[in-house]
Amino acid sequence: MKGPRGGLTAPGQVLPIQRGAPPRLGQGFSVQSLDSVSVVLVSYDSGAVIGRAVASVPREAEIIIVDNASPEGTGFMDGLARPATLLPMARNMGFGTACNAGARAARGRHVFFLNPDAVLEEGALTTLLATAGRYGPGLLMPSIVGENGRLMRKEGSIFQPVPRGRRLKEQEIAGDYCTRFVHGAAFLVERDLFLEMGGFDERIFLYHEDDDLALRAEARHLPIIVVPEARVRHGGGKSSAPSLKRTFAINRLKKHSELYLRRKYGRPIAFLRDAARLGGGCLLAALTLDRHRFMIRAGKLAGLLDERGAP
Template identity: 65%
Template sequence: MSAAIAAFGPPAVTVVFVTYNSGAVIARAVASVPADCAVVIVDNASPEGTAWRDGLARAVDLLPLPRNAGFGTACNAGARHASTPYVLFLNPDAELAPDTVARLLDAARAYGGGIFMPAIVGENGRLMRKEGSILEKVPRRARLAPQDIAGDYCTRFVHGAAFLVERAAFLALGGFDEAIFLYHEDDDLSLRALARRLPIIVVPQARVVHAGGRSSTPSFAHTFRTNRAKMHSELYVLAKYHRARGRAGRLITLAGGCLLALACLDLHRFAIRAGKLAGCLDGPCRNAPLAP
């Protein structure tokens, strides 16, 4: 099949990126996409604009949204805009290994359906793995060891940073829940896929390098806002699946974390804890945009 993907004819895969102030990384990510794949970039009304388009090494379809609608909503827009049988969602701070798309497509055609994830590694070469959703956390000691992985395997969590799926199946699943602005939309997608018996399959020989945390320009304020949104989403997903619990203990823990971070003069950790504390005080997901 690897030869088939390189054959002449219409593309089988559209790679969908969502950008928000991602000008520093998007060119490298786009350059990693095979020439025979289509590319759709959905820009979430980036305050820095999209002048980076002129520096891309290849033609892309740029779909600018009128407002920052959130990651999941933008992904759904990209999937609807695509016309290929498959879509591959990829974070703008990630890069595809040369044969990754071919290997994922081989697996999709061999297994006849599902959600297909590559092995995602950090820039330090460390494998980034999460085998359970927010409702089914798998402790590190219970996860598969690298030496135990001999081939493709099923898991219960699809990492939103990189996965391939049939476009029709993704849309039939409802895409990402657009009530979730940022974070945990992949947990929710995983739970709905499993409920419909749509397997989530890891293809270890397909690889993506994910820098992580570089999709947007970092800052203290951005860290605070993203962690506030993350808490909104966590509370929303827990409530959606009837797992909501009292917030008093969480508030106390986060407040203590803020004080400890200040005592250690760790402003980054303080921004994380303070953002989550603010989100916890707000309550479940409000689908509010992250202002620049």
Template identity: 35%
Template sequence: MTRSDVTAIVVTFDSAHALPECLGALRADGVPMLVVDNASTDDTIAIAEGQGARVIRNPRNEGYGRANNSGARAADTEFVLVVNPDCIVDSGAVATLIDAARRYPDAALFAPQIIEPNGRVFFQPRSLLSPYLHNPTGKLVLPEGEACTAFLSGACFLVRRDVFLKLGGFDENIFLFYEDDDLCRRIADVGSALIYVPQAGVRHGRGRSSEPKRGRIYASRWHQAWSRAYVSLKYGLPNPAPGMFAVNGLKALGAYLTFQRKLIERYGGSAAGAWAAMMGRKAF
């Protein structure tokens, strides 16, 4: 039986390798699927259509936040489930999240327990942008049951569509990274809670959303550094860009001297992203 109260939004970019398991699990659980494709060059669209998903085709890579916003606007259900293509949602997990939403009408965003490939439970004990529930040392203690929290991962979560759209969705100035921190902060700022629902399970491939290609580590690290600086300044926090540029610039120089390409991309990307933020460049 197909659910009528939720739409799963899956943003893809060269995600053919991960998509069959992701969409297959949602389809088996009766969750309608909307794939927003960011100009993939592989078989992503064919796989999505073969799994019965509705597809929105972006002519260029619009980034994670903008693509999800497009999906939320195109959906017409009470809830949207944001799902990374490298996530496999356990049977019954969506129903469990929606049940929690019914029991907590003052909350807007609900996230499952996310299990990483090594079996570790992903749970971030603090957020850069958290206005409450402070945890200065970052001590990790997993909640024993449902809990109000300061941050929930953007890898997979359920959100009330009306609240999401009223807030403008993800910040469209951000291409990638920290858009989930920013959304959680804005939800908290309007007085809504974020609820962790550990009895709903999701397996996360972590980093498998796009097929690895030369240059993608550099691009990923560029956006991570730029976005951290952007959200810090947005909320009046100290600008981390100068420090990131100095540290990663030195590390990139060391990597160049040892001809380690992955490290060159990693540290060079971080330094370049920090420099771009310092120069006032945009992410798009």
């Protein structure tokens, strides 16, 4: 369905959320075969789940696994159901840097980034390629479904949040539509376009690199298109073994990334308000004996204090 400016819409709702030119239909873009796709997965102690992700990729597509110096090693490669190219990093360089390395090594015209704890449903990659052929350059996402069967969707980047109650419900979606956020767990993009954009910002170690990519795509008037008929099941946080220590470290890094983006895009940092909110969250989690929630809040508070103490 097309809106007044030619953009993609959901039933009964026009989504004019990409500025500038809408997706362009049929301007000489042909549907590519699956051997034009390189699937890039980034591994860090992901051996317990990555085999399922690899097995879900059609055999025609190239697979590149970038291992971020996993402490557990790369023995998982021996048990994969199909051939894959291993690209080992000398040390853990972070998600975005590893993705960029995989994209540079890829041979396909298109790159599909896939988390190691995610699984492609049948026909998903073919559907995404057909959509790319219809609309031309842009970033294309499948529907990402969590373990509970619900859609994992944001609709807006870190600076353009859409409240949960205002997000489209699954029954309201009919056909492809534009959004303002690209989920780093699974999306398709032309390799040359991704590299010409600079790939992911390598100054971001972990988290919010996809927010940054979405903001840069919007600035370039590139559409971010969700293709509901293509589906990916995502484990959500299961690409590495869970632990309270790791929860703390991840959330500390997540806060570092948020603060970096605020500086990059000239957004204010409300240090005292944020510190009070996170400190209160730590206290509440301690009183309710919720250790996981405590580590989340404490990690973010530590990241905020790191910023305060930086020269």
